[in-house]
Amino acid sequence: MKKVLTVFGTRPEGIKMAVLAKELNEEKYIDHKICVTAQHRDMLDQVLELFDITPDFDLDIMQHGQDLTDVTNRVLSGMRDLFKNTWKPDLVLIHGDTTTCFATALAAFYAGIKIGHVEAGLRTGDLRSPFPEEANRVLVSRIATYHFAPTVKNVENLLDEGVMEERIIQTGNTVIDSLKFIAHKLEGFSEKIRNTGLPDLLENGRKFILITGHRRENFGDGFIHICAAIKELAITNNTFDFVYPVHMNPNVQKPVREILAELPNVHLIKPLQYEDFVYAMKHSYLVLTDSGGVQEEAPGLGKPVLVMRDTTERPEAVEAGTVRLVGADKGNIVSGVQNLIDDQELYDQMSEAHNPYGEGDSVRKIVKFILEL
Ligand code: UD1
Ligand code: UDP
Numbered sequence: 001m002k003k004v005l006t007v008f009g010t011r012p013e014g015i016k017m018a019v020l021a022k023e024l025n026e027e028k029y030i031d032h033k034i035c036v037t038a039q040h041r042d043m044l045d046q047v048l049e050l051f052d053i054t055p056d057f058d059l060d061i062m063q064h065g066q067d068l069t070d071v072t073n074r075v076l077s078g079m080r081d082l083f084k085n086t087w088k089p090d091l092v093l094i095h096g097d098t099t100t101c102f103a104t105a106l107a108a109f110y111a112g113i114k115i116g117h118v119e120a121g122l123r124t125g126d127l128r129s130p131f132p133e134e135a136n137r138v139l140v141s142r143i144a145t146y147h148f149a150p151t152v153k154n155v156e157n158l159l160d161e162g163v164m165e166e167r168i169i170q171t172g173n174t175v176i177d178s179l180k181f182i183a184h185k186l187e188g189f190s191e192k193i194r195n196t197g198l199p200d201l202l203e204n205g206r207k208f209i210l211i212t213g214h215r216r217e218n219f220g221d222g223f224i225h226i227c228a229a230i231k232e233l234a235i236t237n238n239t240f241d242f243v244y245p246v247h248m249n250p251n252v253q254k255p256v257r258e259i260l261a262e263l264p265n266v267h268l269i270k271p272l273q274y275e276d277f278v279y280a281m282k283h284s285y286l287v288l289t290d291s292g293g294v295q296e297e298a299p300g301l302g303k304p305v306l307v308m309r310d311t312t313e314r315p316e317a318v319e320a321g322t323v324r325l326v327g328a329d330k331g332n333i334v335s336g337v338q339n340l341i342d343d344q345e346l347y348d349q350m351s352e353a354h355n356p357y358g359e360g361d362s363v364r365k366i367v368k369f370i371l372e373l
Pocket of ligand 2: 011012015212214245270271272273274275277278290291292293294297
């Protein structure tokens with residue numbers, strides 16, 4: 001029987017690998033196990049709870065103040081020990097662009113284990129943006145055995161870099177499978193929100209702007225500009241609320257709390273459970289973010305998304321018309337949001353639902369491919 005290990009470590013990887021991991025657990029011709037590195041602890045545990053997943057192995061590597069080298073070292077040696085001493089699979093499945101993804105791929109490569117890369121082929125073309133994710137993606141593509149690419153563009157990127165065509169499988173993005181799972185749980189989003197972390201304003205009909213931000217390249221000045229922009233927008237638009245579930249990274253928490261804590265219509269809350277966040281996206285006026293995953297989810301929900309980055313590895317959502325890049329520049333963020341508040345026609349144009357990321361059958365395609373290996 002084929003031995004397959006699914007590995008993930010952060011919130012977004014968990015969200016996008018959960019349905020796949022659950023399906024692989026159900027396959028009787030695959031001996032499947034799950035390993036979490038716990039690069040994230042709290043934010044990953046939220047996902048494990050929601051999807052009802054108990055990992056077989058947990059490296060539990062998160063430490064406060066960890067830098068990239070710390071995370072890389074702990075994942076690399078943790079995975080090496082697992083492969084050497086506990087369980088050696090035939091195939092390791094990893095996701096995306098995090099340090100967990102890259103260091104696990106490297107450990108598998110050293111151990112002579114095949115690597116299946118989920119969400120392969122996304123590129124900005126600038127190795128330092130996003131940092132270090134673009135480099136992680138490029139490096140993983142060089143050592144992966146199978147490449148599960150979401151879109152045609154992602155397939156083309158891999159072919160351009162010399163990856164063999166027969167090793168690339170276009171699957172759509174597993175995030176759509178996850179969204180379907182959640183939509184089903186929320187009964188098409190009609191169920192009342194249950195999470196106590198969301199302020200009452202979701203119930204009282206006031207419009208709100210949903211915000212997330214955590215990118216390393218925005219740490220320091222970038223975050224100060226982002227927070228200054230939110231402050232100005234909140235003061236100018238006091239009929240709107242600004243709901244910001246703040247990422248747990250201290251580099252994010254500090255400037256956000258220092259600049260935004262006192263504003264009455266800005267709500268700094270804990271990271272939301274995924275289903276509550278999807279609900280919040282669905283009911284928001286627009287989303288202001290630097291997240292990768294949110295750029296893929298919001299087009300399907302018909303929400304305008306302004307991305308506080310200079311580059312994106314997800315041009316499909318920009319081409320679909322729902323996503324626009326505004327960078328981390330205060331003036332651009334303020335005018336980007338204000339235009340969407342003031343200009344109904346523009347707002348309507350950006351609110352048309354498009355989904356360039358598949359039908360939610362990505363997991364099925366990946367499982368089928370693995371079964372036929
Ligand atoms: C990581 C990924 C990034 C991904 C993001 C998703 C890398 C290099 N970065 O960035 O690609 O987009 O996750 O959110 O792989 N923390 C907690 N609890 C948690 C999670 C984080 O306290 O549940 C704090 C810890 O102090 C930790 C810090 O956040 O040291 C940073 O976590 P880390 O995984 O290194 O970086 P992220 O910025 O979360
Ligand atoms: N998300 C969540 N709760 C939150 C904020 C985001 O569940 O409070 C989800 C979001 O829907 C998306 C994922 O987390 O699926 C994105 O994670 P993040 O922005 O941390 O990472 P990125 O996608 O940028 O790698």
